[in-house]
Amino acid sequence: MRIILTFSVFIYCSFAAVAQSGSISGQVSSEGKPLPAVNLILQGTSLTVKTDSTGNYVFSKLASGTYKVQASAVGFRKMLKSLVLKEGEQVQLNFDLSNLQQDLNEVVVTGTLKEVKRLESPVPVEVYTPAFFRKNPTPSIFEALQNVNGVRPQLNCNICNTGDIHINGLEGPYTMILIDGMPIVSSLSSVYGLSGIPNSLVEQIEIVKGPASSLYGSEAVGGLINIITKKPQNAALFSADIFATSYQELNTDLGFKFKAGKNIDVLTGLNYFKYGNPVDHNHDNFTDVTLQDRISVFQKWNFKRKQDRIFTLGGRYVYEDRWGGEMQWNKSYRGGDQVYGESIYTNRWEVIGNYQLPVAEKLFLAFSYNEHNQDSRYGTTSYIAEQKIGFAQLTWDKQIGKHDLLFGAAMRYTYYGDNTPATTGMNQDLKKNTWLPGIFVQDELTLAPKHKLLAGFRYDYNSVHGNIFTPRFAYKWSINENNILRLNAGTGFRVVNIFTEDHAALTGAREVKVTHELKPEKTYNINLNFLKKMYAENGTFFGIETSAFYTYFNNRIIGDFDSNPDEIVYDNLDGYAVSKGFSANMDLSLHNGLKIIFGGTYQDVATYEHGVKKQQILTEKFSGNWAVSYKIRPLKLSVDYTGNIYSPMRLPLLSDSDPRKEYSPTWSIQNIQLSFAGFKNIEVYGGIKNLLNWTPNRGNPFIIARANDPFDKHPEVDNPYNLTFDPTYVYGPNQNIRGFLGFRLTIK
Structure with missing residues (x-):
């Protein structure tokens, strides 16, 4: 028991x-x-x-x-x-x-021309992935950059809506655009190049702010935007991203890959954008938004070789037909003086490649070639331009003890011709072939485990301007893994190419004048950057990155809009120019799914001539950008609230009697988006753009001067301010509030 x-x-x-x-x-x-x-x-x-x-x-x-x-x-x-x-x-x-993902350990190449983890690079490089730009979907990279701190897409034409990219207040010709490290886009086509890259092929976008001419040569003065495309072997088998807006815009982005043999992977991207619905909400009989029909095809081939040596080859073709003008315009009026219109035909093709030589040393041959043809009519004014650029660069990456060396030799060929005063008279040499051979050396020295020093030097010989020297210096102090200090200094240069598709020079009644032989610009720059990261055990992350920058210009080429309202006079500044300021980026991620990104830049960009300081036209003192995202995980729903804000900027008036405001107001574009990922392989998204319904005509009697007489045939009729036709008073997009809806399909 x-x-x-x-x-x-x-x-x-x-x-x-x-x-x-x-x-x-x-x-x-x-x-x-x-x-x-x-x-x-x-x-x-x-x-x-x-x-x-x-x-x-x-x-x-x-x-x-x-x-x-x-x-x-x-x-x-x-x-x-x-x-x-x-x-x-x-x-x-x-x-x-x-x-808690080590996203700051991404591999970047832009700062030093070699692959290096972002945290280890002595040159500060900002990295943006497609996920960042999907928070506010746009039909082009040009528009997407409005969400990047210190970078602003600037519209230069109220009618045709073309523009350029400003970095820290410096205009488009000072920014070099690259695809996979190749400088295929120059001042002639920065906006067109950025408008034609299929978003489905983008792996990441790297941005360096400040001169980098010691590695990249001319035009890398304000900064670099390097668009890194996906490796074919890592891309999805098929992807599609299609969205439309209540303005009747349609954007289609397709990507797919296939094998062309045992050792060849091919990635193809297609982008098509169509907007054919003229609107005139401000009732001036001119289109508020330019109509566009654009197609771009990009293909990238990756060849597998012995010992994993690199060989990639890519090609792209872009065609665009855009126009804006009086609502009754059609192509039968192109170039005539009956109905005003601005019509631009763009044809562009390019080839890029990177080949690692079959030797024991790390030798790489990179090359690119592009041709850009443009046929434009601005009323009765024609702008017909052609540009050809060939580029080849051989680099040798060599490690010797604590020295990480990079040697390079480059050759750049440029042909540019147009039918404007930019290539006639004293500057007719610019229309001929220009050769720019150069050599450079860079040494990245590890002084101690926490200290790195980078020194570089480049010599170029320009067939028009002669010898050009550009040294460079960088220092990185890794205080610890969460606190990094970087100091960069160097010089930059830009050869003469005023590129007179400056639309103020081609529209309205202003006459373009080049009064002296133009000299190349040169800059001196210093940048101090500090990065701090903080992690909490529960998954919360906070990071802040701050930069102070200063750039001094000699021989700055500027267009004088103020001395004579009937002229634009291009000349080297009889004095100097300065761009200086401070920027900060903040990133906060909470474990509950809330993520906040905020950036702000204060800048002072001005010219100093005969003791007089003048703020640069169309340049804001302060700008801010933000993206607030929240994931409702049980519902597989994401909410994204994005926006930007700009302080007043000086605007181009025609005369003292011009009733339009001399300075823009403080203005902001804000957007909201909902994304649902509850379907297999499909994400559905939609939202509202320009929530505040802001347009630049607010507070102004008109935006386009003399819109009722675009050919100035009757200057004495209904003209109390004694103005001429002028569409150059523009500083922001002229689209009202609008909805959008789209979907993304990914098949791996």
């Missing part, structure tokens, strides 16, 4: 113990995707588990008590969570490592 009683008690206690044991289980994910093979440790015990292929894990048969669970994975910082487990309780404990 005693034996039976003892056995019964043992069985009861065993069942009670089982009944009272608890468990901790859950899923580990990042950016909404489950993470397999993540290590989870129950601190204070010897228990360790890994997540399965669906990101799930479980700790079972746990007694009641307080536990700390740590999740760790390659490429992520560790995350620790605490909980109290009651008797018999099954607790669900999920980990979202999105905020």
